[in-house]
Amino acid sequence: MLHIENLHVSIGDKPILAGIDLDVKAGEVHAIMGPNGSGKSTLAQVLAGREGYVVTAGCVRYLDRDLLALAPEERARAGVFLAFQYPLEIPGVANVQLLRTALNSVRRSRNETELDAMDFLDTVKGKLELLGMDDSFLYRAVNEGFSGGEKKRNEILQMAVLEPRLAILDETDSGLDIDALKTVAHGVNALKHPGRAVILVTHYQRLLNYIVPDRVHVLAGGRIVRSGDASLALELEERGYGWLMPESSPQTEARP
Amino acid sequence: MNHAEVRRAETRNPEVAQRVTDEYRWGFVTDIEQETVPKGLNEDVIRLISAKKNEPEFMLEWRLTAYRHWLTLREPAWSTVHHPPIDYQAIHYYAAPKTRTQPKNLSEVDPELLRTYEKLGIPLQEREALAGVAVDAVFDSVSVATTFKDKLESLGIIFCPFSEAVQKHSGLVREYLGSVVPYTDNYFATLNSAVFTDGSFVYVPKGVRCPMELSTYFRINAKNSGQFERTLIIADEGASVSYLEGCTAPMRDENQLHAAVVELVALKDARIKYSTVQNWYPGDREGRGGIYNFVTKRGDCRGDRAHISWTQVETGSAITWKYPSCILRGDDSVGEFYSVALTNHRQQADTGTKMIHIGKNSRSTIVSKGISAGFGSNAYRGLVKVLPGAANARNHTQCDSLLMSDHCAAHTFPYIEVKNPTATVEHEATTSKIGDDQLFYLRSRGLSEEDAVNLIVNGFCKEVFKELPMEFAVEAQKLLAVSLEGAIG
Ligand SMILES: Nc1ncnc2c1ncn2[C@@H]1O[C@H](COP(=O)(O)OP(=O)(O)OP(=O)(O)O)[C@@H](O)[C@H]1O
Ligand SMILES: [Mg+2]
Numbered sequence: 001m002l003h004i005e006n007l008h009v010s011i012g013d014k015p016i017l018a019g020i021d022l023d024v025k026a027g028e029v030h031a032i033m034g035p036n037g038s039g040k041s042t043l044a045q046v047l048a049g050r051e052g053y054v055v056t057a058g059c060v061r062y063l064d065r066d067l068l069a070l071a072p073e074e075r076a077r078a079g080v081f082l083a084f085q086y087p088l089e090i091p092g093v094a095n096v097q098l099l100r101t102a103l104n105s106v107r108r109s110r111n112e113t114e115l116d117a118m119d120f121l122d123t124v125k126g127k128l129e130l131l132g133m134d135d136s137f138l139y140r141a142v143n144e145g146f147s148g149g150e151k152k153r154n155e156i157l158q159m160a161v162l163e164p165r166l167a168i169l170d171e172t173d174s175g176l177d178i179d180a181l182k183t184v185a186h187g188v189n190a191l192k193h194p195g196r197a198v199i200l201v202t203h204y205q206r207l208l209n210y211i212v213p214d215r216v217h218v219l220a221g222g223r224i225v226r227s228g229d230a231s232l233a234l235e236l237e238e239r240g241y242g243w244l245m246p247e248s249s250p251q252t253e254a255r256p
Numbered sequence: 257m258n259h260a261e262v263r264r265a266e267t268r269n270p271e272v273a274q275r276v277t278d279e280y281r282w283g284f285v286t287d288i289e290q291e292t293v294p295k296g297l298n299e300d301v302i303r304l305i306s307a308k309k310n311e312p313e314f315m316l317e318w319r320l321t322a323y324r325h326w327l328t329l330r331e332p333a334w335s336t337v338h339h340p341p342i343d344y345q346a347i348h349y350y351a352a353p354k355t356r357t358q359p360k361n362l363s364e365v366d367p368e369l370l371r372t373y374e375k376l377g378i379p380l381q382e383r384e385a386l387a388g389v390a391v392d393a394v395f396d397s398v399s400v401a402t403t404f405k406d407k408l409e410s411l412g413i414i415f416c417p418f419s420e421a422v423q424k425h426s427g428l429v430r431e432y433l434g435s436v437v438p439y440t441d442n443y444f445a446t447l448n449s450a451v452f453t454d455g456s457f458v459y460v461p462k463g464v465r466c467p468m469e470l471s472t473y474f475r476i477n478a479k480n481s482g483q484f485e486r487t488l489i490i491a492d493e494g495a496s497v498s499y500l501e502g503c504t505a506p507m508r509d510e511n512q513l514h515a516a517v518v519e520l521v522a523l524k525d526a527r528i529k530y531s532t533v534q535n536w537y538p539g540d541r542e543g544r545g546g547i548y549n550f551v552t553k554r555g556d557c558r559g560d561r562a563h564i565s566w567t568q569v570e571t572g573s574a575i576t577w578k579y580p581s582c583i584l585r586g587d588d589s590v591g592e593f594y595s596v597a598l599t600n601h602r603q604q605a606d607t608g609t610k611m612i613h614i615g616k617n618s619r620s621t622i623v624s625k626g627i628s629a630g631f632g633s634n635a636y637r638g639l640v641k642v643l644p645g646a647a648n649a650r651n652h653t654q655c656d657s658l659l660m661s662d663h664c665a666a667h668t669f670p671y672i673e674v675k676n677p678t679a680t681v682e683h684e685a686t687t688s689k690i691g692d693d694q695l696f697y698l699r700s701r702g703l704s705e706e707d708a709v710n711l712i713v714n715g716f717c718k719e720v721f722k723e724l725p726m727e728f729a730v731e732a733q734k735l736l737a738v739s740l741e742g743a744i745g
Contacts, residue, residue, distance in 0.1 A: 048696075048700045049696075049699070049700065050696055051692065051696065052692075071699070072696060072699035072700045073699045073700075073702050073703060073704055073705070075700070076699070076700055076701055076702035077702050081700075082700055084697065087697070088691070088693055088694050088697040089694075090694060090697075090698070090711065090712060090715055091715055091716065092714070092715030092716055092717070092718035092719070093711050093712070093714065093715035093718075097711070098698070098701065098711065101703055101707060101711060102698075102701035102702045102703060103702075105701075105702040105703050105704065105707065106702040109702070141715065142715075158701060162701070162702070
């Protein structure tokens with residue numbers, strides 16, 4: 001489903017990713033772990049199409065398309081979803097309005113009929129129930145005045161409504177209480193499907209107790225320095241990252 | 257001059273707001289034979305206008321007094337707007353469709369004019385108009401049609417062209433004209449007092465709640481003309497009325513002057529809600545052409561518990577200079593000002609309000625949302641004045657600016673004068689730039705960049721849009737979307 005090859009990314013003049021290789025097949029769950037500042041969010045944002053992140057080498061194929069050639073909205077319409085590490089606030093715009101506009105944009109691009117307000121409300125209420133979330137969420141302005149945990153849950157609600165084929169969750173588990181963590185895990189597990197894949201960026205093993213990954217990767221210094229199965233996460237929990245660190249990060253390497 | 261005004265009561269056609277690609281779609285010219293007075297301004301021109309309208313002596317006297325006063329004034333220079341000098345002698349002060357013999361009903365109105373309004377999305381045929389909005393159509397200097405007159409008359413509500421009110425209701429006109437905006441008020445209001453040609457007149461009698469929206473649609477058509485309309489709305493004790501004005505003009509390379517005056521009088525327990533969707537031709541990308549919109553609007557809460565609310569969505573005009581204000585004379589009276597002003601390309605806006613607290617416990621609310629894009633310049637200018645007698649007066653001002661480009665400008669000029677120690681005056685202001693990260697967030701949910709911009713801008717304007725009558729709120733949103741096309745990237 002997703003094939004990343006030798007991906008190099010710079011922000012401004014600063015190289016951040018220094019040759020990422022990653023293969024994610026339909027039906028799989030991958031976890032990406034790694035120290036702060038190692039480039040996990042950079043990778044997630046590049047996959048979603050964030051401007052200003054310059055791909056200096058490498059390629060990314062998604063469902064046999066050149067992902068990097070697509071605008072962010074085209075990626076979303078093709079089924080890529082990124083749950084942001086830091087979700088943005090959109091003052092004055094009700095959650096329900098964003099959800100409906102988003103879902104209908106995606107449906108339109110697939111030549112599906114747009115949902116009217118009533119049909120949409122039925123759909124979204126089902127999702128709220130699934131996630132054990134309150135209706136009042138719908139009518140609050142997008143993330144405005146939301147607590148950290150509420151913002152994360154709101155990302156999961158968006159994901160549940162859009163039903164992406166490739167969901168990338170960037171630390172959606174950080175800052176969540178135990179119940180919210182279960183909600184998030186539940187949302188992800190409900191999405192699991194042989195035709196879909198999930199990439200979880202996380203610092204903690206505890207999420208992986210609820211969502212068991214097929215593969216775990218360690219990103220450090222802009223590279224994947226180790227991959228393994230679910231047991232790698234447990235090992236990291238015990239030993240930290242020190243034993244895996246590359247000798248030099250790309251920032252200190254001489255540039256070609 | 258050239259103005260088309262439609263006074264109407266209720267809904268407008270959504271077609272007005274239909275999307276076009278970066279084009280001002282109301283920019284067409286109606287090919288109709290015009291009657292104009294020669295260019296220039298002098299006492300003879302004023303006498304001519306007055307004679308054409310068959311006005312009583314007091315009106316002519318008022319005009320001439322205003323004109324003589326105007327000659328002693330200079331154009332104000334205190335605002336942020338810049339424009340080349342206006343040649344007041346190069347303007348036609350009267351233009352009207354020639355066929356006109358004051359049509360008695362719609363079948364007598366020139367079909368070309370009816371087609372114009374249809375094209376603008378304002379059907380004047382009552383059977384086609386949506387129930388609940390009466391419309392007065394003003395085309396250049398004259399009113400061409402008013403709908404739902406009979407229905408309103410049965411309630412004692414007067415809704416008619418100003419020129420007709422001068423004939424038929426001269427007592428009311430004499431009593432209230434200039435009582436809120438005196439002819440000495442300011443340069444443009446004084447000019448208007450001398451040369452105004454038409455506009456709308458509304459009187460709602462004691463205790464009557466007007467059952468439909470009243471609306472005037474102003475259309476400038478003629479070339480080299482100015483438009484100087486005058487609107488007077490009186491809500492008698494306990495009465496209430498909601499009024500909306502809309503306006504468009506053809507695309508022309510030269511600038512045209514629009515200097516209107518609106519006076520509102522709310523007596524004891526009366527309520528007036530005045531909404532504007534201003535969409536005069538803004539000029540082209542380089543700032544060629546467009547309307548100079550110099551307008552004086554003021555409401556007087558003349559009795560206790562009177563309530564006046566201004567809502568404006570200003571997207572058009574090359575220059576907008578207007579400060580819809582409230583004089584809160586009555587005890588417990590309420591004044592409100594909700595404004596969205598958008599400037600794109602080379603547009604300039606200097607707009608805001610004045611809230612003058614005189615009565616005890618008088619309250620005012622100001623919500624101003626300025627959006628600047630392209631090379632646009634947008635200033636909020638507001639005065640909150642609490643006089644010594646206004647015990648416990650309260651004001652809250654919220655003034656937000658949204659910047660869409662690196663070349664646009666936003667300014668805020670709040671003036672606060674408080675002479676009563678029990679008063680509470682609060683002012684909050686924010687300036688933000690539309691964020692790349694916000695846009696990316698929305699696009700990553702599948703929204704096009706345009707939809708993302710519109711969503712953010714609508715969210716920004718929400719507090720104002722919710723004050724508009726439903727239909728118009730939808731129209732205003734679409735209008736904003738059209739005005740912002742190409743504003744990003
Ligand atoms: N806009 C930017 N300008 C300059 N440097 C940036 C920018 N964004 C990120 N970086 C740098 O890129 C590196 C990788 O950041 P990234 O956010 O991808 O890390 P991360 O692995 O997600 O860390 P965390 O675990 O703390 O979320 C960091 O050194 C960061 O400072
Ligand atoms: Mg991160």
